Amino acid sequence: xxxxxxxxxxxxxxxxxxxxxxxxxxxxxxADHTQPIRTRLNGFPTSELVTRAGxxxxxxxxxxxxxxxxxxxxxxxxxxxxxxxxxxxxxQEWQTIETGVAQRVRALNLFLHDIYHDQHILNDGTVPRxxxxxxxxFRPEMVGVDLPHMAYVNxxxxxxxxxxxxxxxxxxxxxxTPSGVSYVIENRHMMLRAFPELTEDxxxxxxxxxxxxxxxxxxxMAPAGASDPQVVLLSPGSFNSAYFEHVFLAREMGVPxxxxxxxxxxxxxxxxxxxxxxxxxxxxxxxxxxxxxxxxEAFRPDSMLGVPGLMRSYRKGKVSLANGVGTGAADDKAVxxxxxxxxxxxxxxxxxxxxxxxxxxxxxxxxxxxxxxxEELVVKPVAEAGGYGITVGPVASREEIDACRDxxxxxxxxxxxxxxxxxxxxxxxxxxxxxxxHVDLRPFAVTSDETWVxxxxxxxxALPKGSYVVNSSQGGGSKDTWVLA
Numbered sequence: 001x002x003x004x005x006x007x008x009x010x011x012x013x014x015x016x017x018x019x020x021x022x023x024x025x026x027x028x029x030x031a032d033h034t035q036p037i038r039t040r041l042n043g044f045p046t047s048e049l050v051t052r053a054g055x056x057x058x059x060x061x062x063x064x065x066x067x068x069x070x071x072x073x074x075x076x077x078x079x080x081x082x083x084x085x086x087x088x089x090x091x092q093e094w095q096t097i098e099t100g101v102a103q104r105v106r107a108l109n110l111f112l113h114d115i116y117h118d119q120h121i122l123n124d125g126t127v128p129r130x131x132x133x134x135x136x137x138f139r140p141e142m143v144g145v146d147l148p149h150m151a152y153v154n155x156x157x158x159x160x161x162x163x164x165x166x167x168x169x170x171x172x173x174x175x176x177t178p179s180g181v182s183y184v185i186e187n188r189h190m191m192l193r194a195f196p197e198l199t200e201d202x203x204x205x206x207x208x209x210x211x212x213x214x215x216x217x218x219x220x221m222a223p224a225g226a227s228d229p230q231v232v233l234l235s236p237g238s239f240n241s242a243y244f245e246h247v248f249l250a251r252e253m254g255v256p257x258x259x260x261x262x263x264x265x266x267x268x269x270x271x272x273x274x275x276x277x278x279x280x281x282x283x284x285x286x287x288x289x290x291x292x293x294x295x296x297e298a299f300r301p302d303s304m305l306g307v308p309g310l311m312r313s314y315r316k317g318k319v320s321l322a323n324g325v326g327t328g329a330a331d332d333k334a335v336x337x338x339x340x341x342x343x344x345x346x347x348x349x350x351x352x353x354x355x356x357x358x359x360x361x362x363x364x365x366x367x368x369x370x371x372x373x374x375e376e377l378v379v380k381p382v383a384e385a386g387g388y389g390i391t392v393g394p395v396a397s398r399e400e401i402d403a404c405r406d407x408x409x410x411x412x413x414x415x416x417x418x419x420x421x422x423x424x425x426x427x428x429x430x431x432x433x434x435x436x437x438h439v440d441l442r443p444f445a446v447t448s449d450e451t452w453v454x455x456x457x458x459x460x461x462a463l464p465k466g467s468y469v470v471n472s473s474q475g476g477g478s479k480d481t482w483v484l485a
Contacts, residue, residue, distance in 0.1 A: 003046075003434060004038040004427075016436045020166045020424040022087050029166050033090040033484055040198055041085065049429055053084050056194045065186050065244060080183055081477030083428050084195055087439060087459040094205070094455060094483045097168060100353030101158050101443050102451040103343060104173060108330045109447065110346040112152040115329060116142045126345050127338045131362075135335075137176075137328025137383070139291060141298060145315050148221045149449045152324035155214070155286075156445045157181075157458075160353065162424035169421065170353045171440065173339065175331035176323060177288050180458040180478075181444045182245040185210060185252075187480040188456075203485035205455030211252025213446055213454075214286075218253070220448035221320045222283045229283040231255045232273060234263070236289050236305045241473075246288050253286075260289075265309030271319045284320045285310075291325055333382040333416050334360050356421055362413035370417040371408065377417040378468075379404050392468055394420050423468055426479065428461055438462045440470050441481065456481035 025031035157178030222229035425436035443457035
């Protein structure tokens with residue numbers, strides 16, 4: 001018995017059950033583009049995969065490719081589990097994802113420019129005003145501020161899943177400080193080192209040029225008059241869970257990695273970086289710091305991570321920030337429900353990538369429906385990230401359902417609910433067996449005057465059996481994502 005059936009025939013050890021599988025497809029909709037890869041995988045005994053997976057994990061740890069997991073007062077550095085069996089996308093599938101992501105980013109940037117200027121979409125009632133201006137991520141300080149190319153969301157991570165029909169749908173848009181792109185690139189490097197036979201003679205779209213494209217976009221965002229723009233990456237510091245990525249991206253772009261204490265704003269409202277050769281003016285800041293901590297003069301006065309006076313410089317156009325301040329107003333999970341209308345409003349187009357049906361619990365009818373169907377729905381807090389606070393009704397315990405019900409009653413406006421999408425699966429090495437595990441995809445889009453989408457993205461995999469939560473903070477891992485050329 002082979003691992004995968006050959007040409008759709010014969011017995012196979014691996015079965016995806018009723019789920020759509022990224023490697024084999026499903027009855028009536030086979031994944032023909034993966035046939036050469038399946039054939040090669042059939043040539044490897046599982047014991048060989050286990051040996052190579054162990055070597056890859058040790059190499060990841062030795063290279064410091066980790067994330068920080070916070071639990072109460074303790075912190076732990078962990079390797080993001082890496083699975084050797086790739087997730088493979090055909091050129092046609094990628095074209096749908098690429099054009100769909102670019103469409104969403106364009107519409108969201110137009111939305112952000114509008115809500116911080118004329119607010120046509122709010123005045124027209126297409127999006128409820130209170131949903132936007134009453135949102136804590138809406139920044140009144142940004143009203144009337146013009147940004148280069150009207151690009152607020154310079155780096156976007158769009159979370160996409162495939163449903164049981166094999167169609168792609170969007171779960172959420174990450175418009176603030178999306179993370180994970182470093183694993184996309186390192187996963188590819190690891191795959192080429194650990195499994196060269198699998199990639200031989202298979203033409204893949206490259207991912208290693210991300211740093212070059214990102215640097216060019218940052219330079220393109222520089223304030224007018226900056227003849228030789230200086231770009232820096234602003235990090236909260238080594239205790240941040242994504243600090244490895246901050247170091248990685250600064251190196252890939254060839255720019256200084258700084259913390260708030262390394263920068264200052266002078267009396268003319270220009271930003272400078274302290275260096276051993278003296279102060280050097282900074283023109284563009286790729287910030288991996290949330291709005292609240294950016295500037296203690298403008299936001300949280302107790303922030304020790306930001307730069308006093310930074311918003312003053314930013315509002316006067318003397319420094320550019322990526323992503324723009326106030327982008328959270330576009331990726332709130334309640335605003336997400338209106339993105340198809342936002343696309344239609346600004347672009348006069350139907351969304352290429354549809355949303356999951358979403359119930360906004362601040363609305364009475366949606367709240368009643370959610371309360372009546374808690375055991376069937378996924379309930380999410382609108383402002384949380386990392387998989388925290390989610391209740392997956394179909395697999396939740398009675399205690400979890402009751403706690404969710406109490407939270408909904410206490411603050412309905414803080415929640416949305418959605419039907420449970422039967423996420424596609426991908427064959428994954430679990431112990432000494434190949435088993436199906438649910439996956440999602442986070443493509444990364446870089447925008448200045450135009451949008452470029454990194455071919456592939458971060459495929460996250462829910463490693464616990466039966467789990468739909470792919471986040472690394474909740475026990476998820478990752479795979480290399482191949483886009484066939």
